[in-house]
Amino acid sequence: MSNTRNRFSLEVRARAVRMVLENESDYPPRWAAITSILAKIGCVPQTLSSWIKRREVDSGLRAGVPSDVADRVKVLGSRLIQIQ
Numbered sequence: 001m002s003n004t005r006n007r008f009s010l011e012v013r014a015r016a017v018r019m020v021l022e023n024e025s026d027y028p029p030r031w032a033a034i035t036s037i038l039a040k041i042g043c044v045p046q047t048l049s050s051w052i053k054r055r056e057v058d059s060g061l062r063a064g065v066p067s068d069v070a071d072r073v074k075v076l077g078s079r080l081i082q083i084q
Contacts, residue, residue, distance in 0.1 A: 008043065016041045017051050 008016075019040070020033045027033040034048050041048070057064035065073075 008041065012041060013051050016043070016048055017055050020048065020052055021055075 016037055019037050020030070023036070024030055024033045027036060030052075031045070031049075034045050034052070038045060038048065053062060053064075054067065056062035058066045058068075060066075
């Protein structure tokens, strides 16, 4: 079991990511768009940046393992550990 907790709901995360992506063109670097949204949701820039990267991976815009595949591997791995 993970020691981390999800402080932000999925809805808040999705809204924050959507706000950055929708307003990204108003700010030259993406980081400026990220920092402009932070005060509205109350997280650190690295957290919001990681949410954006995760969305890009899940939508195929960035290389990486999509969340659904990672979740499936995690479930299968825990089942394998239980069998042993």
